Amino acid sequence: MRLSITREVAIPDPVKLERLRRAPEFGPKILFFSGGSALKDACRELVAFSHNSIHIITPFDSGGSSAILRQAFAMPAVGDFRNRLMALADQSLTGNPEIYDLFAHRLDKKASAGELDLELKSLALGRHHLIRRVPDPMRKILRNHCRAFMGLMPAGFNLRGASVGNLVLTAGYLDSRRQFDTVIYLFSKLVGAQGVVRPVVNKNLHLAARLAGGEVVIGQHLLTGKEAPVLTQRIEKLWLTRDLSDPEPVTATVRPKIAQRIAEADLICYPIGSFYSSLVANLLPSGVGRAVAANPCPKVYVPNTGSDPELVGLSLTDQVRVLMGYLNADHDRIEPGRVLGFVLVDAKNGVYPGGLEALALRKLGVAVIDCPLVTKQSAPLLDPGLLAQALASLT
Structure with missing residues (x-):
């Protein structure tokens, strides 16, 4: 009953x-x-x-440093997950304030490619002042992910303005065979996240919208008014698409584990x-x-x-x-x-x-x-x- x-x-x-x-x-x-x-x-x-x-x-963010990572690795966006994990992190745990500072750090937008490579290398070697402040074993885990990203990074990859947290999560995502839940679970435990964070879908998809005048806009970054002119027409319809160059709608289905979270x-x-x-x-x-x-x-x-x-x-x-x-x-x-x-x-x-x-x-x-x-x-x-x-x- x-x-x-x-x-x-x-x-x-x-x-x-x-x-x-x-x-x-x-x-x-x-x-x-x-x-x-x-x-x-x-x-x-x-x-x-x-x-x-x-x-x-x-996981549909298509702007900023997330866009560069998505283009290079054909993956969902990780930036919003980094933000939410750090918001839920247990600040009483030793090392968490230091991890927060490290994850929030962005590489210099004006530095040369050589200088950026050196900074990333200093993170991987544990010499960077931000990673030196993180206690072990967390420091070793983060260093390993920085090193892994260096090995995965394609030639000519643009590191300007890159979020260190996004680079670390990307390395974890690729290292875990593109299992988003796995890397989120790992870093949730690492920072003692006081809540559960999950992607609605674990797919490399984008947003497309039709405006009141009939124009079709593809990409989250063109909707928010942060990286493109503010919209002057109302959004009439929103859908998912596979590529920023193709507005063809695609269907995504919520995973049973997410449906179960909703049920709980x-x-x-x-x-x-x-x-x-x-x-x-x-x-x-x-x-x-x-x-x-x-x-x-x-x-x-x-x-x-x-x-x-x-x-x-x-x-x-x-x-x-x-x-x-x-x-x-x-x-x-x-x-x-x-x-x-x-x-x-x-x-x-x-x-x-x-x-x-x-x-x-x-x-x-x-x-x-x-x-x-x-x-x-x-x-x-x-x-x-x-x-x-x-x-x-x-x-």
């Missing part, structure tokens, strides 16, 4: 938060569909309440971040929507309060419709509320495109949860601590 029990919760709930703070190792499994760095600080706050959060990350979640969160390239991108693989609908836990959308170039032409209500559309793509008979039940906002201090249309949202089967999320210090963005407290209270 299965029963559905409704209960009232306070947000934030100081009693629950104190209980979770005393034993975060037994904390709730809050699952995030995300990518990028927008959620990084909130994740650092969340570990105070739970060491069991689940982070399903997009105590709360599913569609969080802040780039709306299409970080959030919707995670929902594209076939089976994600079905897995979400099958889990009776609460599902909450946390919309952006800052500027997101990918949201041009979209009100908050439009965003909810888009999310539900992609989540229901697997099955058009999924009941409203099975894939999204709540929108978490700060009506007083948050700024939302088109305002808060509570009635329109209710007609979509979505309730508005209004609580303090923005402070004077964080405005116009959400305060990471308040967001973590609100999500933990909802479980």
Whole structure:
């Protein structure tokens, strides 16, 4: 027999938060569909309440140093995984602050190829000041990965601006026969990650979008407004493609192990971040929507309060419709509320495109949860601590 029990919760709930703070190792499994760095600080706050959060990350980044690695090795992007692993890292472990500094280090964009090769060699030999600070055995593991990357690096590879963390993860990925989960598991243990990080798919795919005017744009880097002009037309459709030169759609299916992670979640969160390239991108693989609908836990959308170039032409209500559309793509008979039940906002201090249309949202089967999320210090963005407290209270 299965029963559905409704209960009232306070947000934030100081009693629950104190209980979770005393034993975060037994904390709730809050699952995030995300990518990028927008959620990084909130994740650092969340570990105070739970060491069991689940982070399903997009591997479709096609900009910056990730693009160079992807082109050279025909692989998924690793940068967002590095960011999330370090956000969840146990900062009390000896050597973790030093690993964080090493992983965040970027090689000089203005250095010559010879100088860059020498710096990478100094990392592999353990002479670089950043790797000397890392205690053994972690130092040996990182040195070995730097050395492995040197051996794998094709002639003429551009190291300018490369993230050391990305190089290390790439070496681990290639050394583990391109098993993404294996290298993420290894480095999760290395840094004592207080949460689970997994790619939504382990494939070398890219994003493609059709704009309102009919133009097709291929590549995540052309959507975010960071490496290309900001979009002036709304995105009408997003899909996966195999190559940056070919918009032909391809089908990806969520892996059973990821579907199982979704099934285990105590709360599913569609969080802040780039709306299409970080959030919707995670929902594209076939089976994600079905897995979400099958889990009776609460599902909450946390919309952006800052500027997101990918949201041009979209009100908050439009965003909810888009999310539900992609989540229901697997099955058009999924009941409203099975894939999204709540929108978490700060009506007083948050700024939302088109305002808060509570009635329109209710007609979509979505309730508005209004609580303090923005402070004077964080405005116009959400305060990471308040967001973590609100999500933990909802479980």
